[in-house]
Amino acid sequence: MKAAERISQVHGQARVVIEGVYPQIDAGRFPIKRVPGERVLVKADIFTDGHDLISVALKWRPLKDDTWFETAMKPLENDRWSGSFSPEAPGLYVYTIEAWIDRFGTWRRDLEKKFKAGQDVTVELQAGAALIAAALGEARDDAASELKTAARTLLEKETLPVSTKVALVLSPRLAEAMHCLVRREYATTYQPELQVVVDQPAARFSSWYEIFPRSCSPVPGRHGTLQDCAAMLPRIAELGFDIVYLPPVHPIGRTHRKGRNNAPQCKADDPGSPWGIGSQEGGHTSVHPELGTVADFRAFVEKARKLQLQVALDIAFQCSPDHPWVREHPDWFRRRPDGSIQYAENPPKKYEDIFPINFETSDWKALWMELKSVFEFWIEQGVRVFRVDNPHTKSFFFWEWCLGELKRRFPDLIFLAEAFTRPKLMYRLAKAGFTQSYNYFPWRNTKWELTQYFTELRDSGVREYFRPNLWPNTPDILTQYLQYSGRAGFMIRLILAATLGASYGIYGPAFELCDNAAREPGSEEYLDSEKYQIRAWRWDAPGNLHDLIRKVNRIRRENRALQSDELLYFHPTDNEQLIAYSKETEDKENIIVTIVNLDPRHTQHGWVRLDLERWGLDPGDSYQAHELLTDARYLWSGARNYVELNPQFAPGHIIALRRHIRRENDFDYFI
Numbered sequence: 001m002k003a004a005e006r007i008s009q010v011h012g013q014a015r016v017v018i019e020g021v022y023p024q025i026d027a028g029r030f031p032i033k034r035v036p037g038e039r040v041l042v043k044a045d046i047f048t049d050g051h052d053l054i055s056v057a058l059k060w061r062p063l064k065d066d067t068w069f070e071t072a073m074k075p076l077e078n079d080r081w082s083g084s085f086s087p088e089a090p091g092l093y094v095y096t097i098e099a100w101i102d103r104f105g106t107w108r109r110d111l112e113k114k115f116k117a118g119q120d121v122t123v124e125l126q127a128g129a130a131l132i133a134a135a136l137g138e139a140r141d142d143a144a145s146e147l148k149t150a151a152r153t154l155l156e157k158e159t160l161p162v163s164t165k166v167a168l169v170l171s172p173r174l175a176e177a178m179h180c181l182v183r184r185e186y187a188t189t190y191q192p193e194l195q196v197v198v199d200q201p202a203a204r205f206s207s208w209y210e211i212f213p214r215s216c217s218p219v220p221g222r223h224g225t226l227q228d229c230a231a232m233l234p235r236i237a238e239l240g241f242d243i244v245y246l247p248p249v250h251p252i253g254r255t256h257r258k259g260r261n262n263a264p265q266c267k268a269d270d271p272g273s274p275w276g277i278g279s280q281e282g283g284h285t286s287v288h289p290e291l292g293t294v295a296d297f298r299a300f301v302e303k304a305r306k307l308q309l310q311v312a313l314d315i316a317f318q319c320s321p322d323h324p325w326v327r328e329h330p331d332w333f334r335r336r337p338d339g340s341i342q343y344a345e346n347p348p349k350k351y352e353d354i355f356p357i358n359f360e361t362s363d364w365k366a367l368w369m370e371l372k373s374v375f376e377f378w379i380e381q382g383v384r385v386f387r388v389d390n391p392h393t394k395s396f397f398f399w400e401w402c403l404g405e406l407k408r409r410f411p412d413l414i415f416l417a418e419a420f421t422r423p424k425l426m427y428r429l430a431k432a433g434f435t436q437s438y439n440y441f442p443w444r445n446t447k448w449e450l451t452q453y454f455t456e457l458r459d460s461g462v463r464e465y466f467r468p469n470l471w472p473n474t475p476d477i478l479t480q481y482l483q484y485s486g487r488a489g490f491m492i493r494l495i496l497a498a499t500l501g502a503s504y505g506i507y508g509p510a511f512e513l514c515d516n517a518a519r520e521p522g523s524e525e526y527l528d529s530e531k532y533q534i535r536a537w538r539w540d541a542p543g544n545l546h547d548l549i550r551k552v553n554r555i556r557r558e559n560r561a562l563q564s565d566e567l568l569y570f571h572p573t574d575n576e577q578l579i580a581y582s583k584e585t586e587d588k589e590n591i592i593v594t595i596v597n598l599d600p601r602h603t604q605h606g607w608v609r610l611d612l613e614r615w616g617l618d619p620g621d622s623y624q625a626h627e628l629l630t631d632a633r634y635l636w637s638g639a640r641n642y643v644e645l646n647p648q649f650a651p652g653h654i655i656a657l658r659r660h661i662r663r664e665n666d667f668d669y670f671i
Contacts, residue, residue: 020045030431031195053102058083060095090411100187129154205563208505209241220536237307240553245312251279253320256352276353278323301382316389359395403433470501485600488647495652575606596652597645605644624658
């Protein structure tokens with residue numbers, strides 16, 4: 001490229017530099033994430049050559065609109081600038097920064113310096129009048145009249161003293177008028193435009209409950225239906241959950257169907273795994289006949305909606321050997337040298353009842369369209385929340401295209417990625433469009449592990465796009481901790497999940513009833529797993545956690561501090577079995593401190609040191625610690641306070657801090 005060609009690609013009169021813009025993901029390749037009303041705080045390094053002042057505007061708009069909104073960015077220090085905006089509705093937005101030389105502000109600053117130094121400012125006043133006159137073309141009638149008067153005043157030679165003219169120049173009113181009207185000559189606009197996807201509120205704060213409809217029958221041993229499961233919805237809503245999550249509801253294949261406890265051979269009455277999708281009755285857009293019909297599913301969604309519950313449906317892009325796709329599109333699957341289709345494997349495990357999809361097929365365009373249509377079908381049935389099985393084993397580029405296309409039409413969709421995999425894979429799925437993600441919480445048990453992991457999620461920059469959803473158990477995961485910690489361990493993990501994370505979930509019946517029987521030593525599989533058989537749950541069994549779950553969910557709904565992950569902070573304790581952390585709202589009006597005994601067997605006690613300065617409290621201040629699980633109230637003073645927690649009765653405190661206020665009439669109260 002010749003010099004003349006290169007120079008034509010730059011604006012030779014532009015002088016402002018914009019760099020170091022945050023937040024942005026991979027140089028603007030992917031959007032950051034927010035919910036309606038959640039602030040987007042933008043910072044950037046912005047400067048120019050020489051000593052001129054600059055003005056900076058943060059601009060944003062919905063992607064589908066042409067009109068920009070903007071707000072002034074403010075200088076911090078060392079050429080760092082800051083501004084924020086809060087999108088109001090779900091959808092895709094773009095934002096950028098525009099910066100330009102502030103000629104009026106620079107002139108005003110220099111005039112003041114010269115006047116204070118006693119210099120002659122006659123020429124400077126003339127220059128100011130010219131700047132004001134240049135802005136008149138953009139002014140409305142009332143503002144134009146005022147600016148004309150100001151320009152004439154600066155040029156007046158006989159009666160007005162210079163001090164009066166300078167006072168006019170320095171008035172905030174004139175500065176504001178000029179800021180609004182000045183032409184942004186040779187402005188620099190940051191490229192590329194950055195994006196923020198705004199999801200429905202449940203993307204940031206939600207409580208999930210997983211249940212198998214086939215185990216909801218009131219008659220033990222009989223296959224449950226969607227109508228039976230619908231009868232359970234009032235109970236789930238009363239426990240305080242927001243989302244009821246169903247495993248796949250599709251027909252289950254019979255070829256190589258797994259038996260109880262994942263046995264290679266099944267008996268005639270074994271129902272098989274819901275993730276072995278597809279039979280002669282249909283595939284991913286059909287309902288298992290023993291569960292009911294598509295109409296029954298729609299009725300289930302509607303009943304849930306009336307109870308203020310959303311329905312999450314599991315989408316697993318894999319097929320049983322009996323799936324219609326295997327017959328109609330055999331090239332969507334891999335062939336082995338003997339001509340048979342490759343079944344799923346995770347050596348040494350074999351899943352002969354499942355065929356993975358080949359995303360390298362030459363027919364990939366038709367495959368992509370078909371998979372997208374599966375989501376569209378269930379969206380038509382009223383579903384807005386999807387849990388996606390093993391998305392990290394499918395093409396990242398497919399997910400970026402598919403989820404992007406769906407959210408352009410339905411901006412309120414939520415996608416939960418079931419991806420217990422390497423961090424970079426989990427993060428790429430989040431960038432590609434997954435709203436929430438499973439994570440490593442089930443295996444983080446010690447104080448150090450929990451503190452390190454959640455500090456990393458908070459501070460590493462991934463919080464701009466990666467929203468963790470904390471699950472202490474799933475149908476696939478019964479951790480060693482839960483196997484050997486008894487009822488106290490389940491209580492501990494519930495309190496941790498519900499307070500460390502703004503979103504959390506439980507595999508409901510098994511967790512409520514503290515089911516901790518493993519299939520065999522060293523396994524994380526449940527004995528008599530509901531994945532492979534129908535279970536008859538005794539909902540009122542002794543030791544159930546109904547009351548604790550209900551209380552925890554109520555506390556989450558009543559305290560805004562627990563509805564975000566942004567302001568999570570860990571506080572030191574002198575006992576490694578005690579973990580203490582807090583969450584707060586930006587206005588500090590709601591402060592929640594959680595202290596948990598991580599030892600499920602023994603009472604632990606010690607001293608917690610709170611960072612009072614975070615909340616504007618002095619070391620000598622007294623304040624009320626309102627324990628929300630028991631409604632007990634303690635008067636605390638100073639940073640160090642003593643706690644003692646018996647895991648069998650109260651393994652954790654969830655405390656609302658209330659400031660101690662003294663009015664003029666000596667009446668004490670707390671807020």
